[in-house]
Amino acid sequence: MTSVRSALDGLPGQVDPIDGAPDADATVAPSSFEEIEAVLDAASEHHLRTLIWGGGSHQGYGGRLDPVVVLSTANLNRFVDFQPEDLTVTVEAGVLVEDLEAHLEQHGLTAALPETPGTATVGGVVAAGISGWRRARYGPTRERLLEVTLITGDGRKVRGGGRVVKNVTGFDLPRLATGSFGSLGLIGQVCLKLWPLPPAKATVMASDGDAALATAFRPQAVVEMGGSARVFLGGTPEEVEGQASAIGGEVVDGWNWPGELAGEVQWSLRVPPSKVRTAINEVNAKYEYQAALGVGEILIGGPDGDVQALRTWAESVGGALVLVAGPAELYERIDPWGTPPPALSLQKRIVQRFDPVRILNPGRLPGGL
Numbered sequence: 001m002t003s004v005r006s007a008l009d010g011l012p013g014q015v016d017p018i019d020g021a022p023d024a025d026a027t028v029a030p031s032s033f034e035e036i037e038a039v040l041d042a043a044s045e046h047h048l049r050t051l052i053w054g055g056g057s058h059q060g061y062g063g064r065l066d067p068v069v070v071l072s073t074a075n076l077n078r079f080v081d082f083q084p085e086d087l088t089v090t091v092e093a094g095v096l097v098e099d100l101e102a103h104l105e106q107h108g109l110t111a112a113l114p115e116t117p118g119t120a121t122v123g124g125v126v127a128a129g130i131s132g133w134r135r136a137r138y139g140p141t142r143e144r145l146l147e148v149t150l151i152t153g154d155g156r157k158v159r160g161g162g163r164v165v166k167n168v169t170g171f172d173l174p175r176l177a178t179g180s181f182g183s184l185g186l187i188g189q190v191c192l193k194l195w196p197l198p199p200a201k202a203t204v205m206a207s208d209g210d211a212a213l214a215t216a217f218r219p220q221a222v223v224e225m226g227g228s229a230r231v232f233l234g235g236t237p238e239e240v241e242g243q244a245s246a247i248g249g250e251v252v253d254g255w256n257w258p259g260e261l262a263g264e265v266q267w268s269l270r271v272p273p274s275k276v277r278t279a280i281n282e283v284n285a286k287y288e289y290q291a292a293l294g295v296g297e298i299l300i301g302g303p304d305g306d307v308q309a310l311r312t313w314a315e316s317v318g319g320a321l322v323l324v325a326g327p328a329e330l331y332e333r334i335d336p337w338g339t340p341p342p343a344l345s346l347q348k349r350i351v352q353r354f355d356p357v358r359i360l361n362p363g364r365l366p367g368g369l
Contacts, residue, residue, distance in 0.1 A: 007046045008068075011039050013075065020056045024070040031075035033149075033157055033188055040186070041155030043069055044357045050153075052182040052361060054094065054124030057117070060266070060325035061128055062181055062336055062364035073123050076188060081163070084109060087194040088146060088163055093123025093187045109194045112138040115257040123187040129179025133221040133232070133257060136294045138195055142178035147191035150177055150184060153355025163191045176350070182361040183369065184354040198234030204243075205250040206231050210277065212247050213293045219243075222293040223258055224280065229293070230256065258290050261301030265326040269298040269310070271319035279319075282310060304330055311338050340367030 013030040021027070030036045043050045051067035053059075073094035081090040084107050091100060097117035104110055113125055114132040124130075126148070131140040138144065147161035150173075160173020177184055201220075206212040209229030213222045220232035231247055232255050233240045244251045271279045273296040280298060283289050288301040296319070303310075304326060311321040315338060323336035341347070344367045351358070351369060363369070 029072040054121035055119035057120040058128035145174040149189040152185040204231040337366040
């Protein structure tokens with residue numbers, strides 16, 4: 001116990017506890033890779049359960065953790081490199097998505113990250129594998145992550161990918177790190193592919209989402225909510241006007257993205273794109289929902305009781321029902337992920353290579369990994 005107390009007292013970057021984070025014996029906010037390495041080296045040596053904390057927006061995913069150390073990325077908030085001509089930007093993990101997109105917008109660019117991020121950080125979005133509504137147009141986040149630098153559970157710095165748009169050499173660490181929920185290491189820095197913002201934007205309120213999706217030419221997104229849909233268009237003024245006219249419905253200037261679902265309990269229903277309409281029929285008239293047509297994800301608000309029938313159906317078509325947010329007691333009686341994946345043993349071996357002692361977010365992944 002003395003050695004553990006000594007290790008905690010010696011951790012660099014110690015700060016006051018973070019609002020919303022679980023209680024821990026120590027909270028640290030390193031400001032350099034060297035400090036992160038020192039923290040994780042000590043945590044690994046003394047087997048200290050460590051929770052990585054970005055903006056706190058995605059802490060509802062996965063199993064709950066009683067940490068000894070909370071490791072915050074708040075002081076990893078620097079813009080490292082910006083190459084607008086090459087359509088790339090490199091930032092540290094603690095940069096807020098909102099701040100990054102505001103900076104890029106001044107240059108007519110976007111990273112196409114979640115459109116209503118709240119307090120989400122870039123590192124948190126990557127670690128949770130979260131994509132915005134525009135992924136139907138630009139692909140998921142993992143497709144646009146060019147390079148990642150992370151610090152492993154035992155304090156090693158590793159880098160994968162490269163700061164070029166066309167990069168196919170080496171081990172694909174960026175894809176592996178995306179959606180890893182901190183199990184491989186703290187994501188300290190990322191390089192993202194960028195896209196030009198369209199000169200004109202509009203939101204069309206459509207009565208039939210499927211018809212709108214079939215009519216629109218490469219829309220930014222089509223999101224159905226409660227039986228009606230919003231079609232997000234971008235392009236030249238002439239292109240936007242022509243598509244809006246073909247779709248029909250009220251036209252709103254700009255992109256009017258959906259807000260957060262109401263309620264304490266929220267789920268992500270994930271199915272193949274061909275099953276989205278069936279999935280909507282399963283939840284419509286029962287729960288509040290937001291469905292990304294053409295993608296395969298339906299966000300649901302409300303159900304906190306028996307969801308096994310919906311989860312069983314989702315898994316039978318190759319999907320999943322994932323708990324996104326809810327009270328602690330719900331996590332105690334319902335597995336947040338559902339049935340563990342067939343590749344769980346392979347995931348365990350990969351995680352063990354990056355975090356030999358398993359101190360980083362233990363138990364958060366599917367199967368309690």
